[in-house]
Amino acid sequence: MSDGVLKALITTDPVETDEPVSGMDSLTKSMLDGLPVGTAMLDHSGKIIFVNEAWRRYAEVSHLVVSDHLVVSNHGIGMNYLEVCESGSTDSQVELREIANGIREIISGHSDEFHLEYPCHSPSEKRWFSVRATRLGGNDPPILLLVYNDVTEQKLLEEEREKIKDELGQRVKELTALHKISQVLQDTEKTTAEVLGEITYILPSAWQHPEITAARIIFDKHEFTTPNFYPTPWIQSADFETRDGKRLVVEVVYLAERPYEHEGPFLLEERSLINSLSEMLNAYLERKLIQGELKEDVARLAKKTGYGEIISTVTSSVHRSIDLQEVLENAVESMSKNIDKADNVSVYLVEGKEAVLQAYRGYSASYVEQVARIPFPKGASWRTIIDGKPRYVPDVEKDNIIGPAGKLAGTKSYLSMPIKLEGKAVGCIHVHSFQVNAFDEEELKLMEIVAQQIEVAIKNAQRAKVLSEREGQYRVLFEQSSFGVFIFDKEFNITQCNRRLVEIMESDFNRLRGLNLLELRDRSFTPALYRVLEGQSSYYEGFYEATTGKAKLWLSLRLSPLRDVNGEVVGGMGIVEDISERMQNEKQLHLHKTALEAAANGIVITDREGTIVWVNPAVTHLNGYCAEELIGKNPRIFKSGKQDKDLNQNLWNTIISGEVWKGEMVNR
Incomplete structure (x- = not known):
């Protein structure tokens, strides 16, 4: 402790001896210095009369948050804490004035305790501190115990907890909305207008602030809105065009301003969500369009036995399952059984720079091994995918595209139909025959319908993947x-x-x-x-x-x-x-405070002038003085005259130098 600081913790135990007994209670000082939190004592004017080791460290590291005035060699002892709080200008000035007011309430007797947690962020890190002021019992004028504690870790945990709660709640809302919308889209009994109207009402519940959220869906010349919808500056939208050229717009608006997030007031996840929802609606409208076209095609193709069965099998499979592999297997099985003169049927999808065999019927194991993965740009599969057009080869002898494996397998003629997604070919369907001139325009039309249904199945699988990924994100957040x-x-x-x-x-x-x-x-x-x-x-x-x-x-x-x-x-x-x-830490703090007041040894605290500012109950019990008689007096009141002046001088010189004095004195 620096020069000029006078802090005395004096033992006043009476002893039955003629030898001098008096001195500083080093055990109590060690106890206070051992506290893990910054602790100071204030007199009734707000002057700092004692600080412990944790306070000194806190002052040096945190600048006490108050001002540079307290970052001095004596760590604030002798300065008026209230005056420092109420003067100067710092980022925490509002909190400092609140602390000063709370302390004054205790000094005036209107309150027994004050507590405040406040931020004290630096440019490089976030920090929070807690300050608690209490009145030490039995003192008039009062002595205050002031405790500062770094609660940054606790606050960061609270922030993390709130973030996790918010993120979990948001993911739950999103998943609930996605599942509900999926159910509406799968309802074949509802009209398009009913479906779009219901989904419009579902949308607000999936956003971060549903209480101020409104929605609108525009499809072609039709508009569907929530009752509270009106245009605002805070809008998030997704815009698509359907295959038949109609415009689909999904809009979500906030009716009041909210803090900036990723995209205005909207979260990054909400951008992904509105895009996913719009893609789901686009796929639904595409399916409705295809179903309309199917009615005419089925009527015409039904003239050939089994073709209606193929379309029915593939269509029902698409609506029943989101498992793409199941749809492909049902498609090749039905085509293999019901297309006259079809000996081999296969479906390829693009994976990177390869066309990969996904489902097939009629091929031998050795043939499948040769054609399971076809590198770009070889063979008939890649020609169909690259051109994006259907191909019919009535006689392979006149075709220079089919590979040697196809010819060795006995193929004489074949159909190849591209599978498209958003207008781009992503695979193809092959139907091979061991006869020349085996197919005609009706088989081409049939395969076009099957390819369209497979496109719907791919979109369904992609939506299911998005939903699964969102559930996975929620699960990771939940589990970790x-x-x-x-x-x-x-x-x-x-x-x-x-x-x-x-x-x-x-x-x-x-x-x-x-x-x-x-x-x-x-x-x-x-x-x-x-x-x-x-x-x-x-x-x-x-x-x-x-x-x-x-x-x-x-x-x-x-x-x-x-x-x-x-x-x-x-x-x-x-x-x-x-x-x-x-x-447990809070309990320990309370125990230390109680220990000061309940210690069997008498404890006296003075200011730097040697004036007594606080005594514990043991002092009054051991010496017969009440606290009111001692506060404001000098420890000389205990002097018995039985020890020489050198001993007393040595005691005070030792204390002033910041050291611990030990010895025995005889008090009066």
């Missing part, structure tokens, strides 16, 4: 969270939970999933659960004893409602954090 997370339904049954929750509860998945929260042995947070079903977020903090595991711990629980696309509460989500360590 550093907090325990669980989802529950309206009956309070846990439907999902992550591994971290299992670890916190010292339980297992099988015991937690399906557990009814109302049947827990510890029901202390049950009221918070009911508030969730009322549509309110709630918070609980307390000691908890697990029902399904061994855990006994302090935890915090944040609960939020989950809603369906109509805004109805369908359950909730809980985020659990083990706060046992934090509670």
